[in-house]
Amino acid sequence: MSKKIVVLGGGISGLATAYWLHKEGFDVTVLEKNKEVGGAMETVLVEGNLFDRGPNSGLETTPVISKLVKDLKLDKELIYANQEGNKRYILRDNKLHALPMSPPAFFKTKLFSASAKMRLMLEPFIGRSKDGYYQSISQFVKRRLGQEFLDYAINPFVAGVYAGDPDRLSVYSAFPKLYELESKYGGLIIGTVRSIRERKKRAEVSKNHAKMFSFRNGMQILPKKIASELGERIQILADVESVVKSDNGYKITYNNAGDRKEIVSDYILSTLPAYVASNVFKGIDVKLSEHLDSIEYPPVMVLYLTYPIDKIKQPLDGFGFLIPKKEKKSFLGAIWSSVIFENRSTPKNASFTLFVGGARNPELFSLDKEIIIKKVLNEFHEIMGIEVEPSVKSYRYWSKAIPQYNVGYIEHERYCDKFEVENPGIFLSGNYRGGISVGDCLKNSELVFEKIKNHSQKV
Ligand SMILES: Cc1cc2nc3c(=O)[nH]c(=O)nc-3n(C[C@H](O)[C@H](O)[C@H](O)COP(=O)(O)OP(=O)(O)OC[C@H]3O[C@@H](n4cnc5c(N)ncnc54)[C@H](O)[C@@H]3O)c2cc1C
Numbered sequence: 291m292s293k294k295i296v297v298l299g300g301g302i303s304g305l306a307t308a309y310w311l312h313k314e315g316f317d318v319t320v321l322e323k324n325k326e327v328g329g330a331m332e333t334v335l336v337e338g339n340l341f342d343r344g345p346n347s348g349l350e351t352t353p354v355i356s357k358l359v360k361d362l363k364l365d366k367e368l369i370y371a372n373q374e375g376n377k378r379y380i381l382r383d384n385k386l387h388a389l390p391m392s393p394p395a396f397f398k399t400k401l402f403s404a405s406a407k408m409r410l411m412l413e414p415f416i417g418r419s420k421d422g423y424y425q426s427i428s429q430f431v432k433r434r435l436g437q438e439f440l441d442y443a444i445n446p447f448v449a450g451v452y453a454g455d456p457d458r459l460s461v462y463s464a465f466p467k468l469y470e471l472e473s474k475y476g477g478l479i480i481g482t483v484r485s486i487r488e489r490k491k492r493a494e495v496s497k498n499h500a501k502m503f504s505f506r507n508g509m510q511i512l513p514k515k516i517a518s519e520l521g522e523r524i525q526i527l528a529d530v531e532s533v534v535k536s537d538n539g540y541k542i543t544y545n546n547a548g549d550r551k552e553i554v555s556d557y558i559l560s561t562l563p564a565y566v567a568s569n570v571f572k573g574i575d576v577k578l579s580e581h582l583d584s585i586e587y588p589p590v591m592v593l594y595l596t597y598p599i600d601k602i603k604q605p606l607d608g609f610g611f612l613i614p615k616k617e618k619k620s621f622l623g624a625i626w627s628s629v630i631f632e633n634r635s636t637p638k639n640a641s642f643t644l645f646v647g648g649a650r651n652p653e654l655f656s657l658d659k660e661i662i663i664k665k666v667l668n669e670f671h672e673i674m675g676i677e678v679e680p681s682v683k684s685y686r687y688w689s690k691a692i693p694q695y696n697v698g699y700i701e702h703e704r705y706c707d708k709f710e711v712e713n714p715g716i717f718l719s720g721n722y723r724g725g726i727s728v729g730d731c732l733k734n735s736e737l738v739f740e741k742i743k744n745h746s747q748k749v
Pocket residue numbers: 298299300301302303304321322323324327328329330331343344345346347348349528529530531561562563566590592688691692719720721722726727728729731
């Protein structure tokens with residue numbers, strides 16, 4: 291008889307593992323609260339324009355992604371970023387500076403002062419920190435690369451990835467590869483050179499060199515295609531309320547469009563956001579519930595705008611720009627969506643996706659959304675040389691957007707591991723474990739699949 295597993299949450303983490311388990315012969319049920327699958331991967335059409343309201347792209351850091359895409363017969367939908375996507379800008383003193391991508395460009399750039407460039411040269415001579423796992427990104431980068439590099443490279447980069455605050459994010463948990471360059475090799479420059487060789491052997495690609503992908507009809511096509519393969523094994527509008535131990539496994543209680551329902555299963559894979567899982571597993575482990583509840587999820591507004599191309603003075607030759615905190619703007623940065631991927635705007639128009647708020651500026655949302663948008667538009671127009679109002683404007687407000695792997699996160703990670711050992715058959719996954727990017731979620735989903743498969747073969 292096939293093993294039964296209930297997957298909680300129909301975002302990419304839950305669906306990918308559910309799909310592989312189903313193919314392995316498990317009897318899978320996915321419970322998803324919303325009426326559509328995908329979670330953060332949400333794509334809509336606004337007046338004929340494609341607006342990715344969550345992730346706009348992923349990085350092909352692992353062969354798992356292309357294998358999955360091929361398996362789902364999504365090859366024809368898969369698209370890669372245009373060449374221009376490699377050029378990224380950073381705002382400094384109200385001007386956009388291209389992020390230098392080669393040593394000669396680094397020495398020429400006006401993004402960093404001469405003293406910041408000199409400071410960077412000292413990096414190979416700086417020893418390891420004694421703070422180990424408990425360092426913030428700011429502490430780590432300031433020590434190794436200096437204050438200006440922190441302010442004008444890392445601060446905006448962290449905003450672009452986590453919508454996060456480098457003073458609070460843990461370098462060990464949020465950027466484990468960066469941490470490893472120091473702990474394993476003794477420094478970032480030497481570590482980068484050596485790790486490239488090792489990665490080649492494992493057929494992995496670093497985030498710096500990985501190809502950026504999306505889909506012709508937006509990112510949500512990936513979870514939707516998995517869902518169509520799983521068919522009636524997915525229950526939508528299934529709001530999971532609790533999981534408790536029962537005589538013959540675990541009992542899941544959920545609310546299905548007003549009806550209270552129960553399922554008993556030996557195996558449960560939770561991919562619920564941490565703050566939801568915190569309530570769901572309270573009856574089994576109060577301490578786990580406290581750990582999960584204390585993970586910060588700041589709010590983010592994603593703003594989508596289009597303009598006629600001939601009304602934009604800034605040359606559109608890059609991925610977009612990020613804004614360092616020191617520049618004191620109301621938004622974190624903008625992706626030039628229609629420059630990077632095809633099918634992102636109507637002819638003769640350009641589309642942009644802006645990110646607002648995050649851990650840097652959560653208090654902004656005490657203001658009315660229209661006031662915030664007005665402030666952001668004024669700043670965006672000044673930077674881009676735009677003197678007209680957007681022809682299309684749409685936004686998505688995520689009240690709890692992305693989990694922040696803050697200093698001390700290792701305690702949550704260790705407790706989740708302990709919980710899984712003490713409660714055999716329950717697996718905790720999702721973007722609060724092992725990385726927030728779509729690529730990391732897929733890599734981890736495959737690891738979790740292997741873990742569940744191995745576990746089921748032992749019992
Ligand atoms: C605004 C934004 C922009 C991003 N940009 C990028 C990017 O450009 N590139 C990139 O790689 N990553 C990006 N990310 C991160 C990435 O998209 C997410 O980390 C990833 O999609 C998370 O997938 P998940 O399945 O782990 O979680 P989720 O997508 O959060 O899925 C969890 C699922 O659980 C469901 N659920 C919640 N409560 C219940 C309940 N009680 N019962 C049943 N189901 C429930 C939810 O509805 C959801 O479907 C972005 C994220 C956001 C929010």
